[in-house]
Amino acid sequence: MAQPSLLAVSDLHIGHKENRQLCEQILPRDRNDWLIVAGDVGERISDIEWALGLLADRFAEVIWVPGNHELWTHPSEESELRGLARYERLVELCRGLGVHTPEDPFLVFEGCTVAPLFTLYDYSFRPQGARDSEEGLAIAHKAGVVCTDEYLLHPDPYPSRAGWCADRIEYSEKRLAEIDGPTVLVNHWPLVREPTDVLWYPEFAQWCGTTESRDWARRFDARAVVYGHLHIPRTITVDGVPHVEASLGYPREWRRHGMRPELYVDVFDPVRPNLETVGARVSG
Numbered sequence: 001m002a003q004p005s006l007l008a009v010s011d012l013h014i015g016h017k018e019n020r021q022l023c024e025q026i027l028p029r030d031r032n033d034w035l036i037v038a039g040d041v042g043e044r045i046s047d048i049e050w051a052l053g054l055l056a057d058r059f060a061e062v063i064w065v066p067g068n069h070e071l072w073t074h075p076s077e078e079s080e081l082r083g084l085a086r087y088e089r090l091v092e093l094c095r096g097l098g099v100h101t102p103e104d105p106f107l108v109f110e111g112c113t114v115a116p117l118f119t120l121y122d123y124s125f126r127p128q129g130a131r132d133s134e135e136g137l138a139i140a141h142k143a144g145v146v147c148t149d150e151y152l153l154h155p156d157p158y159p160s161r162a163g164w165c166a167d168r169i170e171y172s173e174k175r176l177a178e179i180d181g182p183t184v185l186v187n188h189w190p191l192v193r194e195p196t197d198v199l200w201y202p203e204f205a206q207w208c209g210t211t212e213s214r215d216w217a218r219r220f221d222a223r224a225v226v227y228g229h230l231h232i233p234r235t236i237t238v239d240g241v242p243h244v245e246a247s248l249g250y251p252r253e254w255r256r257h258g259m260r261p262e263l264y265v266d267v268f269d270p271v272r273p274n275l276e277t278v279g280a281r282v283s284g
Contacts, residue, residue, distance in 0.1 A: 005028075087118070
């Protein structure tokens, strides 16, 4: 029998018809394969439930972390839940489907603890010349590069997204410190800043992570870090650890380069097209 694989995908964005069709084509190579879904399945709770339910029926285990799009309170959404209440509703939904979340006990795959995380961001990936987050955001607004999160991702009951991020960092560090042995760290946002170095619009990095997670891969013996958000499917090595972006991205992005995106990446054999020279898209 074939050895099971730990596979990963992110940024399915199934609100787009073409991406929904791609999601329907995601199948395991072996019935014992696991699948990581690293955020941005969609904006509507009904779409997220459909996609995760489909994948949970096909893979031995599915592990999900939220992206910014899942946390949006979108005008087209049937639910008006905001912030933490929306996240908790998604966790409840996942548990009903048998999908593992950042709030559940960590699973172990082939000796590695797979740790799903939810960190958000705190605007600490500031643009050049910005002395603090306020100046950084002012630079972004002047450049016309402002993430849609500013309008649709509400931090309730936290006073700010940075405040919510700080709470998630504290929570995640405590859980990671309890792990004995190697890990695979999973987060929608990059855990280090290096993946954002190729952004077409460097101001967008402010919505892409936090400096507080910079040393997590080393501290917690990561054999790989899986992330999404940037829509640049590639693998880079930082401090000896592979950081694997598993994004599908928007149809206009992969069609622009004449590419049909890979449906998933093998976390321990991440052969993906290197799009570093293409540059990241502003995913909103």
